[in-house]
Amino acid sequence: MAAYTPGELMIARAAREIGDRELVFVGMRLPLLAFLLARSTHAPQAVGLFENGVLRDSPTPDPLITMSDPPNLRGARMCMGMELAMGLLQAGRVDLGFIGGAEIDRYGNLNTTEVGPDGAVIRLPGSGGACDIACMARRLVIVMKHERRRFVERVRYVTSPGHGTGRTWREAAGIPGGGPAAVITDKCVFTFHPRTREMVVASVHPGVDPDEVRALTGWPVVIPDPVPRTPEPGPEDLAVIRRYDPDGFWSR
Amino acid sequence: METKIYTLKEAVGLFVHPGDRVVMGAALESLIPFAVGYEMVRQGIGDLTLIGPISDMLFDVLIGAGAVARVEAAWVGNVMMGSGYNFRRAVERGEPRPLEVVDHTNFTIQTGLKAASQGLPYLPTRTALGSSLLERNPGLVPTRCPFTGEPLVAVRAIEPDVAVLHVQRADARGNAHAWGNLGVTQEAAFAADRVIVVAEEIVPPWVIASDPNRTLIPGFRVSAVVEARWGSHPSPCQGYTNRDHGFYREYHRASRTREGFEAWLDEWVTGLADHTEYVERLRAAGRLEALAVRDHAYTVAADFGY
Numbered sequence: 232m233a234a235y236t237p238g239e240l241m242i243a244r245a246a247r248e249i250g251d252r253e254l255v256f257v258g259m260r261l262p263l264l265a266f267l268l269a270r271s272t273h274a275p276q277a278v279g280l281f282e283n284g285v286l287r288d289s290p291t292p293d294p295l296i297t298m299s300d301p302p303n304l305r306g307a308r309m310c311m312g313m314e315l316a317m318g319l320l321q322a323g324r325v326d327l328g329f330i331g332g333a334e335i336d337r338y339g340n341l342n343t344t345e346v347g348p349d350g351a352v353i354r355l356p357g358s359g360g361a362c363d364i365a366c367m368a369r370r371l372v373i374v375m376k377h378e379r380r381r382f383v384e385r386v387r388y389v390t391s392p393g394h395g396t397g398r399t400w401r402e403a404a405g406i407p408g409g410g411p412a413a414v415i416t417d418k419c420v421f422t423f424h425p426r427t428r429e430m431v432v433a434s435v436h437p438g439v440d441p442d443e444v445r446a447l448t449g450w451p452v453v454i455p456d457p458v459p460r461t462p463e464p465g466p467e468d469l470a471v472i473r474r475y476d477p478d479g480f481w482s483r
Numbered sequence: 484m485e486t487k488i489y490t491l492k493e494a495v496g497l498f499v500h501p502g503d504r505v506v507m508g509a510a511l512e513s514l515i516p517f518a519v520g521y522e523m524v525r526q527g528i529g530d531l532t533l534i535g536p537i538s539d540m541l542f543d544v545l546i547g548a549g550a551v552a553r554v555e556a557a558w559v560g561n562v563m564m565g566s567g568y569n570f571r572r573a574v575e576r577g578e579p580r581p582l583e584v585v586d587h588t589n590f591t592i593q594t595g596l597k598a599a600s601q602g603l604p605y606l607p608t609r610t611a612l613g614s615s616l617l618e619r620n621p622g623l624v625p626t627r628c629p630f631t632g633e634p635l636v637a638v639r640a641i642e643p644d645v646a647v648l649h650v651q652r653a654d655a656r657g658n659a660h661a662w663g664n665l666g667v668t669q670e671a672a673f674a675a676d677r678v679i680v681v682a683e684e685i686v687p688p689w690v691i692a693s694d695p696n697r698t699l700i701p702g703f704r705v706s707a708v709v710e711a712r713w714g715s716h717p718s719p720c721q722g723y724t725n726r727d728h729g730f731y732r733e734y735h736r737a738s739r740t741r742e743g744f745e746a747w748l749d750e751w752v753t754g755l756a757d758h759t760e761y762v763e764r765l766r767a768a769g770r771l772e773a774l775a776v777r778d779h780a781y782t783v784a785a786d787f788g789y
Binding site for chain 2: 259281282283284285296297298299300301303304305310312313314317320321344352353354355356357358359360361362363366367388389390391392395400401404405406407
């Protein structure tokens with residue numbers, strides 16, 4: 232049995248997306264832990280920006296459940312309003328943004344507004360800042376659970392645009408940011424084909440059968456052969472994750 | 484000295500009317516004016532349009548109470564738990580009444596409120612290009628820059644009747660200090676016709692004047708000031724109240740069914756006379772000790788001398 236949870240592997244993999252000195256639009260849940268992990272390991276000078284206006288360049292003194300929890304403000308470098316935080320994003324000064332999603336398609340378009348089979352509507356909470364981050368971050372990384380109902384050929388509602396219908400769709404639509412660069416699930420890591428912008432498997436997590444990835448993905452997905460494997464989280468990674476999520480609220 | 488101090492009951496009764504467009508939760512997950520939301524339910528003020536960036540639980544409570552006709556927001560739910568069940572029931576089944584939803588992003592809410600605060604009909608942005616929001620929200624219109632021809636989105640001004648702001652402290656005239664993450668609070672305050680300020684503490688005017696950079700809104704823009712310790716509960720108020728995570732978890736479980744929500748509403752809102760009884764119930768349940776600030780962290784004073 233693995234000595235880590237799928238959530239911990241996703242967090243460790245997501246943390247590798249963060250470069251030192253980068254300005255990162257953090258978001259919540261797993262990405263928040265990925266940011267704290269990156270800061271504590273290979274990216275000690277990364278700066279985190281939150282849509283509520285908090286900017287911080289040090290780990291929080293206590294674990295967080297939401298970005299507005301008091302420990303996230305204690306020791307922050309700046310508490311600005313949303314206008315300036317989103318302004319940094321809009322001006323192209325945010326290197327990396329993280330978001331999650333309920334439903335995603337082969338070009339990385341995300342739906343967090345409404346799902347359901349024909350006619351039926353299951354109402355989801357909506358965009359929050361996800362559409363803003365997806366449109367305007369220089370690089371976008373998506374972190375979500377890999378289930379067949381979530382990985383669909385085409386989302387019915389584009390809450391947060393990915394690469395649209397592929398190729399040069401974003402440029403033609405005038406969307407400023409670079410769009411999705413990676414999708415990290417509990418089964419594998421996807422990147423995007425440089426020309427078609429279609430999601431392709433970059434690595435499959437240890438112990439996961441590539442056929443399972445095929446079965447859980449709603450389009451004929453490309454998996455390289457031999458299958459590259461996602462690196463496992465190391466002991467240092469796990470120690471940091473467990474320090475910031477002691478009850479495993481997000482990582483278990 | 485002119486005073487704008489009212490009780491919670493008076494402030495809601497005088498300044499929130501049926502059918503009003505009301506901004507609440509403008510700071511995001513903190514400083515949410517729950518006490519005012521609960522009082523609106525007690526007074527049966529209905530047909531409201533609720534406006535906000537994200538709403539952490541409070542909009543779901545008001546929707547479940549049947550007080551809301553329309554929501555203009557980026558996100559409605561329970562941040563730590565996920566979906567808001569009353570929001571879902573209202574949209575999916577029209578229960579307890581149909582709900583019109585105008586979907587925004589956090590940034591388009593900010594931009595629309597900013598436009599209203601500046602007296603402008605709209606402001607441009609680069610967000611939401613290529614999204615389905617443009618097809619459903621008539622207040623988001625694709626346009627082009629008149630100078631460069633670049634694609635942009637015009638965000639129509641969002642004009643609230645009332646902004647309800649929870650703050651740490653205010654004086655009797657409504658000059659208010661707030662600190663921490665403020666989200667779109669200032670835009671909301673300057674965009675609204677009426678502003679209700681709910682403060683953890685009422686302080687003498689010299690306290691506010693000692694640190695004018697911390698002033699969120701000047702008193703002349705404020706209709707009412709209410710003193711309500713714990714008024715943001717279960718949301719946090721930096722320096723006063725920690726977040727009551729368990730309360731959000733329990734609400735999520737209780738509101739899974741309509742009957743469960745009705746029992747919750749009776750226990751925490753309609754079955755209580757006012758905010759004082761609510762605080763007493765929290766105290767009796769032993770919740771307040773855990774929510775009080777244990778480790779104070781005061782700022783270093785700034786010198787305004789000359």
